[in-house]
Amino acid sequence: AIQMTQSPSSLSASVGDRVTITCRASQAIRDDLGWYQQKPGKAPKLLIYGASSLQSGVPLRFSGSGSGTDFTLTISSLQPEDSATYYCLQDYDSSPAFGQGTKVEVK
Amino acid sequence: QVQLQESGPGLVKPSETLSLTCTVSGGSIRSYYWSWIRQPPGKGLEWIGYVYHSGDTVYNPSLKSRVTISVDTSKNQFSLKLTSVTAADTAVYYCARRTFYYGSGSYGFDYWGQGTLVTVSS
Numbered sequence: 001a002i003q004m005t006q007s008p009s010s011l012s013a014s015v016g017d018r019v020t021i022t023c024r025a026s027q028a029i030r031d032d033l034g035w036y037q038q039k040p041g042k043a044p045k046l047l048i049y050g051a052s053s054l055q056s057g058v059p060l061r062f063s064g065s066g067s068g069t070d071f072t073l074t075i076s077s078l079q080p081e082d083s084a085t086y087y088c089l090q091d092y093d094s095s096p097a098f099g100q101g102t103k104v105e106v107k
Numbered sequence: 108q109v110q111l112q113e114s115g116p117g118l119v120k121p122s123e124t125l126s127l128t129c130t131v132s133g134g135s136i137r138s139y140y141w142s143w144i145r146q147p148p149g150k151g152l153e154w155i156g157y158v159y160h161s162g163d164t165v166y167n168p169s170l171k172s173r174v175t176i177s178v179d180t181s182k183n184q185f186s187l188k189l190t191s192v193t194a195a196d197t198a199v200y201y202c203a204r205r206t207f208y209y210g211s212g213s214y215g216f217d218y219w220g221q222g223t224l225v226t227v228s229s
Contacts, residue, residue: 001168034215036152043201043219044152050211087152091205091214094165096154 002026004090006099014107019075021102023088028068032092035064035073038101039084047086048073080106109134111202111220119196119227125189129202129220136160136178140205141185142216143176145198153198157205158185192227199224 003026013019023033031051036044046055048064051071061076075082083106088099115127129141142157156166158176166174170189178185189196200223203216 031211032213034213036216038152043203043222044216045219046215046217049208049215050213053208053211053213055215055217089152089154089216095168098152098154101151 001095002029002090002093002097004088004097004099006088006102008102009100010103010105012105012107013078015078015080017078019078019082019104021073021086021088021104023066023071023073023099025069025071025090025092029090029092031067032090033064033066033071034089034091035062036087036089037082037084038087044087075104078104078106082106109204109218111204111218113200113202113220113223115223115225117224117226119192119225120229121193121227122191125187125192125196125225125227127187127200127202127223127225129185129187131183131185131204136180136183136185140214141176141178142203142205143187144201144203144216145196146201146222147195147198155187155189155200194227197225197227 005024033051035048038044052064063074085101085103110132112130119125137160140157143155158164158178173190175188202220204218206217
């Protein structure tokens with residue numbers, strides 16, 4: 001099974017900061033990777049699919065990049081409402097697997 | 108607007124079977140994959156499996172021996188059964204729609220239910 005490793009596990013940043021979260025797959029997954037945002041007590045929300053395509057309605061400050069084994073989610077200018085846990089999800093081999101999550105705190 | 112709603116018992120006894128149903132409204136269940144995903148309290152997300160509208164299924168290998176996911180297109184519903192549950196199966200269970208994005212050739216879980224907490228305890 002493909003394993004997904006996210007880093008860091010948590011981070012704290014100020015409003016307006018540029019934030020980067022990385023996800024590494026245990027084997028190449030082309031660009032079959034999505035990013036999800038989850039706020040406490042809520043269901044996850046799709047932000048990015050296909051490694052770099054922005055889901056409809058998601059603010060342009062969110063972007064994704066990468067292919068193969070290494071992927072990045074970037075928030076270009078962190079906002080207070082971005083406080084959440086972010087998960088990557090590989091959907092390459094018909095057995096989707098999530099990363100362990102990155103908790104983002106906005107100072 | 109597509110909406111998903113989980114329903115089922117919130118408490119299940121150890122060794123028994125967990126059964127949940129997800130009702131889809133605002134859209135057809137046809138032409139999509141429908142999935143179950145769970146999250147133990149304070150922990151990360153785990154994909155359980157999905158079913159196509161045709162009834163074809165794919166399960167997480169770690170749960171495959173205990174999981175059955177089925178679909179009822181006449182009711183716009185799909186269901187999860189998890190047998191021989193233990194305390195480790197205590198989690199919030201989400202249903203979600205898996206959509207294929209033709210432009211990128213990839214999938215995403217674009218609609219989710221609100222989640223339902225299932226506790227395994229005697």
